[in-house]
Amino acid sequence: MTELPRITAFTWVPPFARGFVRDIRARWAFEEAGQAYAVDLIDGSYVKSPAHRHFQPFGQIPTYSHAGVEIFESGAIVLHVCETAGVLIPDDPAARIAAIQWLIAALNSVEPYVMALAINDVFEADQPWSATRHPKIVGDLSVRLHDLADALGDRECLEGAAFTVGDLMMVSVLGGLRGTGVLDGFPTLAAYVARGEARPAHRKAMADHLAVYADAAAA
Amino acid sequence: MTELPRITAFTWVPPFARGFVRDIRARWAFEEAGQAYAVDLIDGSYVKSPAHRHFQPFGQIPTYSHAGVEIFESGAIVLHVCETAGVLIPDDPAARIAAIQWLIAALNSVEPYVMALAINDVFEADQPWSATRHPKIVGDLSVRLHDLADALGDRECLEGAAFTVGDLMMVSVLGGLRGTGVLDGFPTLAAYVARGEARPAHRKAMADHLAVYADAAAA
Numbered sequence: 478m479t480e481l482p483r484i485t486a487f488t489w490v491p492p493f494a495r496g497f498v499r500d501i502r503a504r505w506a507f508e509e510a511g512q513a514y515a516v517d518l519i520d521g522s523y524v525k526s527p528a529h530r531h532f533q534p535f536g537q538i539p540t541y542s543h544a545g546v547e548i549f550e551s552g553a554i555v556l557h558v559c560e561t562a563g564v565l566i567p568d569d570p571a572a573r574i575a576a577i578q579w580l581i582a583a584l585n586s587v588e589p590y591v592m593a594l595a596i597n598d599v600f601e602a603d604q605p606w607s608a609t610r611h612p613k614i615v616g617d618l619s620v621r622l623h624d625l626a627d628a629l630g631d632r633e634c635l636e637g638a639a640f641t642v643g644d645l646m647m648v649s650v651l652g653g654l655r656g657t658g659v660l661d662g663f664p665t666l667a668a669y670v671a672r673g674e675a676r677p678a679h680r681k682a683m684a685d686h687l688a689v690y691a692d693a694a695a696a
Numbered sequence: 697m698t699e700l701p702r703i704t705a706f707t708w709v710p711p712f713a714r715g716f717v718r719d720i721r722a723r724w725a726f727e728e729a730g731q732a733y734a735v736d737l738i739d740g741s742y743v744k745s746p747a748h749r750h751f752q753p754f755g756q757i758p759t760y761s762h763a764g765v766e767i768f769e770s771g772a773i774v775l776h777v778c779e780t781a782g783v784l785i786p787d788d789p790a791a792r793i794a795a796i797q798w799l800i801a802a803l804n805s806v807e808p809y810v811m812a813l814a815i816n817d818v819f820e821a822d823q824p825w826s827a828t829r830h831p832k833i834v835g836d837l838s839v840r841l842h843d844l845a846d847a848l849g850d851r852e853c854l855e856g857a858a859f860t861v862g863d864l865m866m867v868s869v870l871g872g873l874r875g876t877g878v879l880d881g882f883p884t885l886a887a888y889v890a891r892g893e894a895r896p897a898h899r900k901a902m903a904d905h906l907a908v909y910a911d912a913a914a915a
Contacts, residue, residue: 534847535805535840546790552804553797571765578772581803585771586754589808604832606825613823621754628753 481515482507482543484554485529486689488518493599499551500539501686502649506555508678509645510562518689552584555642565642572636579635579643583650587625590618591653598657615659622663629669640673648673700734701726701762703773704748705908707737712818718770719758720905721868725774727897728864729781737908771803774861784861791855798854798862802869806844809837810872817876834878841882848888859892867892 484507486500500516507514523529525536532540533549540547541554548554556577559565567573593614601607625647629635634644651670654660660667673679703726705719719735726733742748744755751759752768760766760773767773775796778784786792812833820826844866848854853863870889873879879886892898 530843530846535801535843546793548793548797550797550800550804552800553793556796556800557793574765574767574772574776577775578767578769581769581771581775581800582754584800584804585769585807588804589811592808593812601832604829606829610823610825610829613820624749624754627749 480543481513482541482558483515483517484542485517485519485524485533485538485540486686487524487538488520488689490690492690495687495690496655496683497653498538498686501682502551502646503539503541503554503558504682504685505645505649505679506558506565506642508681509676510558510564512558512562516689552580552646555645556580559642559645565640565645567639567641575636576641576643579641580646583643583646587621587647588650588653590614590621591650594618594657594659595653618659619662622659622666626663626666629665631665633672634669640676644673648679699762700732701760701777702734702736703761704736704738704743704752704757704759705905706743706757707739707908709909711909714906714909715874715902716872717757717905720901721770721865722758722760722773722777723901723904724864724868724898725777725784725861727900728895729777729783731777731781735908771799771865774864775799778861778864784859784864786858786860794855795860795862798860799865802862802865806840806866807869807872809833809840810869813837813876813878814872837878838881841878841885845882845885848884850884852891853888859895863892867898 484500484503487498490498504514504516519529519538524533524538529540530536532542532547535549537549539551539554540549541557546557548557556566566576597607597610597614632638634640635647636643648670651660651666652674660670674683703719703722706717709717723733723735738748738757743752743757748759749755751761751766754768756768758770758773759768760776765776767776775785785795816826816829816833851857853859854866855862867889870879870885871893879889893902
């Protein structure tokens, strides 16, 4: 019997976080790869324990473990799962690095702006600067989204017709804006996210992620 | 005659930005690879032009162009230069993805906290929240640095003795704290950064970066 790759996810997250946790990215990559996997559910206290930090220094999820590979960072896990399975990464060397470039762009050039909004509006909602600073954050984020919309143009995916790991990560990052209304001003990006999230692999990944908390609520 | 890889950098940056611009990362990777390269210096107006945005949608530098590969994102450029040259990326598959994981961790789990400090203290210095928010930002950053120091332990590099692309990027990201005093509280990280910056390849890259502005000042 072949041992399955294992990832970690949370036993429970507050309702506002459901649908946004990064195990979804790993799950999505597995589904795109047609790769069965196992999930170890861990709680908010174990995730900060030395035992878990041995695998994830920042006390977060997901982690990935399989066949001697132990990694953290959702970006690295997605890359590894897709590289191993040979999916969502073009064979042509120039197209391959272009796809990886978009994965990194999602994580380094877009996500910090998306996270800044969540940090300000959710995690710093009770801070004295939260309301005053909100328009500045939306403004900075909008500049990035405008640039990204220009780059996407009228293409299906960032590099043309083929959906790559770069699109997986960009759709996931932009999906972090769900519920904020920010994408209403960027209809081509909203449609791009909707196309990505309509992929059967994403729907399965999201459903499996949400099912953990539906089960917890029912228990 | 073989054509050299080309990157873009700025003709001029304000004094506070010198030594911090991301062309240093690309230069550093080239130096580690022993790969000669050419630099196209562009100005602050060209970088925002459609002609440049065709290569860099966010209107930034560096970009990389060589042999049909045209990419942006310093993380992707560093990865590509090192992969192409076969340096700073272990051959062993598990060690390889661990190195890439640290590159991504630097860009997604550490740099947003470093940038948040620069944004607040430099770019938002005139905003009403800047002074009030400063301690919160240093606090959040310190949590990450504490975790990172624990992960590094007493090792030379993040994964042991061998310096990888992950270390190159982490040293570069932490180098963004130069002058802030924040690393004073993390002596093992400060020493790790000093070791990385003392590598001949980094010294050459930094000197070549700074020389552009010394020349500009002398002109």
